[in-house]
Amino acid sequence: MALIGFRSTTVADESAILAVLQEAHETASASPMLDRRHLHWKYWEPHEGWRGSRSYVLTKDERIVAHAAVVPATCVWGTNRIDILHVVDWAARPDARGAGAAIMQHLGKLADAIFTSNGSAMAFQLLPFMGFKASTTTVTDYVRPVRPWLYLRELGAHLSWRPAARSLRNAFWAVRAPSGTRDTRRAREISAEELATARIPWPMPKYGSAVLQRPSSVMSYWLRCPAVPMKLYAVEAGSNAEGYFVLAFAPGQARIVDCWLDSDAPSGWDALLNLAVEQARRHEEVAEVTATSSEPLLAHALERCGFHARFSRPLFVRAASGVRLPDVAIRVQMLDSDAAYLHNGMRHFLA
Secondary structure (H helix, E strand, O other): OOOEEEEEOOHHHHHHHHHHHHHHHOOOOOOHHHOHHHHHHHHOOOEOOEOOOOEEEEEEOOEEEEEEEEEEEEEEEOOEEEEEEEEEEEEEOOOOOOHHHHHHHHHOOOOOEEEEOOOOHHHHHHHHHHOOEEEEEEEEEEEEEOOOHHHHHHHHHHOOHHHHHHHHHHHHHHHHOOOOOOOOOEEEEEOHHHOOOOOOOOOOOOOOEEEEOOOHHHHHHHHOOOOOOEEEEEEEEOOEEEEEEEEEEEOOEEEEEEEEEOOOOHHHHHHHHHHHHHHHHOOOOOOEEEEEEOOHHHHHHHHHOOOEEEEEEEEEEEEOOOOOOOOOEEOOOHHHOOOOOOOOOOOOOOO
């Protein structure tokens, strides 16, 4: 009988993990997502709130047959809090039937709940069979084109009527987007070294949603991401920081991977997003700015600021027995999964 095991990984497992990921997802070895610096940061670099490795494998007679990594966080609403995980790099060898589901069962014992809103169509079909249920929270991706001519440049000699029409639509969206209102708020970049002393209002459970906590040490971890440059900006009014946003720069895109304003005033949220777009436009290769929202306050602000909803999907949750889940919308950002940095080195536009 085969001996089945579940364990956390070490750097010594790196080559075996790479083999599983490449075999399961048919990923090219040159992919930035398989870069060894990136894997070390994602799996083994110290992370507040999680002890040891964040990468796990299922083995069959010591052979690795499935892999998954976790992004840990604490979800807070009212006086309640639960420890949650978002699973990334979930993969199983094609010849190891049931290994993917088995490793997910083991991961479910590591926290109060597992949340996910990303993945392939096949992955979403499998989730209900692994104990996941669609929550009342809907996650939507938004985009705002800022340099529509870059879409055409990317097509080059392969231009046809459909992508040409798409580029014209994007140009229309860019022209129609509001230029931004005059506001006294400003954006100031905060380096990883400044985080310990910077007075930034991190997300709090108010304005009708549950939030995932943002300790400054965890934000420092994200700013060291090797896969994409990430920049944190404080949104200041006078000498006071009212909020912040984080931009990640993937090929052709600036992603607002996280943001927060310590206010529910629409004018303040509009100012924050306009400042984010302004900073993104300073990078000449940025064709579009993207963002994710799962609660009305940010969603309405994005729409007012010229962003267009593109794709929506439910937030799936798998909770441990007896765990109470939020009864309000859960505030999910790209920074809460691998959506903040995923890319294959080429430009893939959302618009």
